[in-house]
Each structure stands twice: as structure tokens, then as C-alpha cells.
Amino acid sequence: MATDIETIAEGLVNPPAVATDPDLLPVEPGYKNVLRFRLLAVWLVVWAAGATVDQLAFQDLPVAGFLTFGVPVLALTAILTAPERIYRRLRYKLTDRLLQVVRGWLFHVDTVVPFVRVQHIDVTRGPLEKMFGVATLVVHTAGTHNSIVTLPGLAPARAAEIRDIIREHVRTDFA
Amino acid sequence: MSAPTSPDDAAVGPPEHLHPLFLLTGLGGSLRGIAGGYVAIGYLAVSGRWGTAFFGMLALVAFMTIGIFLYWRRFEYRVGANEIRIDSGILNRTHRSIPFDRIQDVDITQGPVARVLGLAKVKFETGASGGKEEGVLQAISLKRAEDLRRLARARRSGADAAVVPESEVSEAPPIYQMTPQRLLLAGTFNFSLALLAGLFGLMQTAGDVIGFNPFSRSFWLSILSAGDPVRDYILAHRFATAAAGLIVLVLLGVATGIVRTALTDFGFRVDRTGVGLRRRRGLFTRTDVTLPVSRAQAAVIASGPVKDWLRWREFRVQSLAKDEGSKQGSHLLAPLARDEEVNRLVEEFGWKPIPGAVTWTRVSAEYVFSLALALVPLILIAIGNLFFNPFIGAPFLAGLLGVLGVRWLAWRRTGYAVDDDRVLVRTGWWRRRITVLPARKIQSLDLRENFISRLLGIAWLEFGVAGGGMTGHSIPAIPRREARKLRDVLLELGT
Numbered sequence: 001m002a003t004d005i006e007t008i009a010e011g012l013v014n015p016p017a018v019a020t021d022p023d024l025l026p027v028e029p030g031y032k033n034v035l036r037f038r039l040l041a042v043w044l045v046v047w048a049a050g051a052t053v054d055q056l057a058f059q060d061l062p063v064a065g066f067l068t069f070g071v072p073v074l075a076l077t078a079i080l081t082a083p084e085r086i087y088r089r090l091r092y093k094l095t096d097r098l099l100q101v102v103r104g105w106l107f108h109v110d111t112v113v114p115f116v117r118v119q120h121i122d123v124t125r126g127p128l129e130k131m132f133g134v135a136t137l138v139v140h141t142a143g144t145h146n147s148i149v150t151l152p153g154l155a156p157a158r159a160a161e162i163r164d165i166i167r168e169h170v171r172t173d174f175a
Numbered sequence: 176m177s178a179p180t181s182p183d184d185a186a187v188g189p190p191e192h193l194h195p196l197f198l199l200t201g202l203g204g205s206l207r208g209i210a211g212g213y214v215a216i217g218y219l220a221v222s223g224r225w226g227t228a229f230f231g232m233l234a235l236v237a238f239m240t241i242g243i244f245l246y247w248r249r250f251e252y253r254v255g256a257n258e259i260r261i262d263s264g265i266l267n268r269t270h271r272s273i274p275f276d277r278i279q280d281v282d283i284t285q286g287p288v289a290r291v292l293g294l295a296k297v298k299f300e301t302g303a304s305g306g307k308e309e310g311v312l313q314a315i316s317l318k319r320a321e322d323l324r325r326l327a328r329a330r331r332s333g334a335d336a337a338v339v340p341e342s343e344v345s346e347a348p349p350i351y352q353m354t355p356q357r358l359l360l361a362g363t364f365n366f367s368l369a370l371l372a373g374l375f376g377l378m379q380t381a382g383d384v385i386g387f388n389p390f391s392r393s394f395w396l397s398i399l400s401a402g403d404p405v406r407d408y409i410l411a412h413r414f415a416t417a418a419a420g421l422i423v424l425v426l427l428g429v430a431t432g433i434v435r436t437a438l439t440d441f442g443f444r445v446d447r448t449g450v451g452l453r454r455r456r457g458l459f460t461r462t463d464v465t466l467p468v469s470r471a472q473a474a475v476i477a478s479g480p481v482k483d484w485l486r487w488r489e490f491r492v493q494s495l496a497k498d499e500g501s502k503q504g505s506h507l508l509a510p511l512a513r514d515e516e517v518n519r520l521v522e523e524f525g526w527k528p529i530p531g532a533v534t535w536t537r538v539s540a541e542y543v544f545s546l547a548l549a550l551v552p553l554i555l556i557a558i559g560n561l562f563f564n565p566f567i568g569a570p571f572l573a574g575l576l577g578v579l580g581v582r583w584l585a586w587r588r589t590g591y592a593v594d595d596d597r598v599l600v601r602t603g604w605w606r607r608r609i610t611v612l613p614a615r616k617i618q619s620l621d622l623r624e625n626f627i628s629r630l631l632g633i634a635w636l637e638f639g640v641a642g643g644g645m646t647g648h649s650i651p652a653i654p655r656r657e658a659r660k661l662r663d664v665l666l667e668l669g670t
Contacts, residue, residue, distance in 0.1 A: 108629070141618035
């Protein structure tokens, strides 16, 4: 085996990158509320569908009632716990020449985009994001794989600031 | 192009139509495109309403003819000083302008009918994503098509590049060429296991009905005359039927491979032109594609176990422009080549040749172990089946172990090497490939982990590379610390 005990131990105790790099910045706490409302919307749909099926078809089965009363419990748990965790794992870093976005735990992705590779940049704000005072930075590269890198939950002023920093570096290097 | 008569004319050029023979070829194309119509007519005919069927057919043809005629009438293109303008559309008019600066590539395709009539389909490749009908002239004369290409190239490379007549280019020896012998060999390698399985299934189910089932004794007995030694052998030995059937299938598979390869790769040659490499190939449908060298993003040298053992390689290039008519979308530049030939092509892109002996940094053995972990539920099911239903459980288990075995073989080959300003990635055992990825062409870098790989301390490094076709390039199962280091090195090299 190529891995030594130490590496395995490190994998067990440390969440990667986030804990080891102090330069990684968190996003705005308001983003948690955006996530809560998004989850709520998703779970409402699931609950509505589940409850309908439950009332119409499952009444004679032993699982009757689970979809109507169990799903809201699951939903509540998810809405109370997940946004906090997603928020905690979402970090970003801006150096003089690259943007790094770190997110996720179960499926952890650590993306690095050099400024010179950026093709164009969007700052988007949906209604929920407006409500909680955050914005999403969307960076497009020329790649076909992972060509769009998003960084949600930034303060609008900060998003605009990052956009302007990156914009100065944007150039095409293929003609 | 004739001398412009006014400054305005020079900017946009005189309007030109498609070749009048397009009325003929275009009709053929659209008649092929209306399968639904034939089904309806066929249904009417079968149900005995001959009059209605005939009338329907007539209406369909008339409708098509008028449609084609209007399309031809309303389609105009102009070749201006800096751009090509295409005005099209019968009711909704589209006025498209393609600046020469943006034309990376002019593809010329000739179908069998078009070759007889001296027509060609021209496609201006601009590298924009989506919009496949971006700049297509369905049918113009071959001469005009070549004029257009020369013009686009000259305009692109600026006034300093002298326009080289096409004929002169052709006289230079090609950079790479397929001889007929090599075409035959490539066809043999093109032998497809999937096709074989399909044929086997077909013969098992429908073979007796259509009277062609080489796996049945009666088939062989009926085609071989009495007293033939092969016939006697088949009569005497039961397994001989199966063996003979297998031989027939393999021969069929090889023959199909050869025919398929011959159709697409006949007369395959790659030449150097002013801005790039020009590839011509095809038996009936001849394609003529130029790949500008500055557009190349990555290269892949592919092989298989047998091919590799015989020292044959396939060479592809991922470019900003998509290669039409190739499944992968990347540009195939050599279907079957020796290392020297591959290196010659590599050098044409201004890249260093691939070193003969690369010191590969192997990936972690967890590459195998992580797959084993993922397969655990399936393996347990298989073992469970082994007790209750050995005839399903045993092959199932064998298949799973086979998958793991192939992964182990792949792991032994998988590795990466930083070679000056580029990274080389070697993967796969059955589908062997070496990816050549210049650090400057890496658009973004992802380090990917999940809850299983985290326990094992490994990460996947994924590269965002521009241009279509090849699925994401990545290096699997690198120990996490090494992966971060490698990422930093590549970022340093690339920016």
C-alpha cells in the first residue's frame, strides 16, 4: 500500500484544506438563510407529492402515514442542520493570480481557476439572494469540463470587487 | 474573386447562390429525412388505399421540391473583405456575418453524389459552442470551396502569408499517410467485441429462421457435400460445430471492421499547410479538414493491449474546433502509427516529442482498493447467489472479480509525469492512453474527494481543458498531499 498510517490518520481527523489553510475565507452568513429557503422549497414539493400518494394509495398498507407525517420531520432535520454544514464547508481564497473555491464534504471539490484563464464573469442575484443580501459570482473558463465555477453567498460589494480584480486579468491567450 | 466595383462591394462582396445542382442533391437529403412520411404512406398502401397513398407521395415530393427551391432561392452568401455574410431563411430571415478573424478552419465534405457532380459542402468552423448550422454552405462547386478556404486562410494569417496554390501543397510528401496494408491492419484492430456479441445473439434467436446459424449442426451439414472431410469431422465431434460457428463469427467481425475502417479512413493523409495540418480521408464521403496548430489543446496517444504489444498507436488531438463526423469530436490524425510518426505529428504542433523512457509517478494502490470497496455490496450479493443459485452467482462473481482484475492491471500502468511545461498522464490497461496536456492549456484544476477516498487519503485531480470531444482529463487516486503539490506545480507552470 502506498499510503502510510500518517496520511490515513490525517484523512480521518482533518476536513481537507479548510482546516489546513488559514487564508480560506468564509462567505456571508446570510447565505445560510438562502440555503434554508431553497431546501424548504424542495422539501415542500417532496412532501406534497408524498402526502398525495400516501393519502390516495398507501392507506391500506402498514407504512400508511409515514409520507404525510414522517417527511416533515426529515425535512425539518435537513433544514436545520444541512445549511449550517454546507456554509461551514464553503470557503474561497483570492490570491494575486487565482481564485480557489472549496466546497462540500461527502463530495468534496477544491477548484482553482487562474485569472488569466477566465473568459467572462457574471455576478447574479436571485430573489432569495436579494432578500438576504448575498450574490453569486460565476466565472466562465474556456474548458468544456468544469467550465463554470460558481461562488455563492458573497456580499454584493465583495462580489463586484472580485469581479473587477479578475476583469483586469482577463485576456484571451489563443487567437 | 472579381475586382470590386465600389467600396461598398469590397466590404460585402457580390451575392452568390448555392450551386443549382443543390436542387437535386438537397432533395435527396430531405427525402432521406422524412422517415415518418414513408411510414404513413406505407400504412396507407398496406391498408389498400392506393389512391390516397399515391396522392400523399406526390404531395410530399412536391412540398419538398418547393421547399428546396425556396431555400436555394433565398440563400445567399457574400464574400467580403473581412467577413463572410450568409443570408438565409424562407420566412424568418437570418443575416449572419462571420469575420475571417474568427474562422479557424474551413471543412470541406463531399458525399458520393456530390463527388460525381463536383460539389462540396463547406463548413466554417468558428469554435463557438452550440449552433451546429453556424456557417454551412450546403453545396457549392468544389473549385469555389477551395477558393474560399484559401481566401479564409490568407485573410486569417494576414497579408504577409503568400497564398500557396493547392496543387503545390499536394506535391510535398505527407506528414502521415495510411498505406493500403496499414488500412487493412487498422481494420483488423477495429474488430468489435460488441458487434460480435450482437451477431451471436442474432444468430441464436433468428438464425434458424433466416437459415444462417453457424452454431447448428444442420446448417453445416446442409452446406457441405457428403464425404467432405469437414462434414465428417462435424458429424463426429459435437464441439466442432461450436468451433466452426465461432470461426465464422470472428471472420465476420474482422470483415466488418475492415469495411468500416476502409470507408472512413481510405486515402488517409495529413499534410502541413500554412497554418495547420490538413487531413483528407474517406472512400465514398471524402472529408478535407484543416486543424490550425495554435488551436490544439491536448493530445492523446491511444492503444490497446494487442496494438501496444505490436507497437502501434493512435493519435488524436483535442482542438477548439470540433471534428465533425468523428464520434469523439477530437481530431484523429493517425489511426495507426509508429512512435516516430506520432512524434513527427507532435512536433508539427510545436511541442517536444514524447520522450522514449518516461519516469512515471505511479498513483496510489488505493485506486484498486477504492473500487473494491465500492463493489462490496455487489460482491456480497454475488456470494449470496452462489449458495442459492450457483449458475447466476458464479458468472456474476467472476465478472466482478474480472472488473477488479482489470482495474488492478490499469493501476499498474496508471501514472503521471511532469515533462518540462506539460503533464503526461498514462491510464488504462484495455484502453491505454497517454494524454499530453500543456500546462498553459489547463483552464481550471479540481481536486476531488469523497467520503470513501478521504478515508484512504487520496484525491482525484481533474483538468478543465478547452475544446470539445474528449471527456474530462483527470489523474485518479493521488495521495492527497502529492495531489496538492502537483496542482501547485502545474499552476506555476501554466501562468
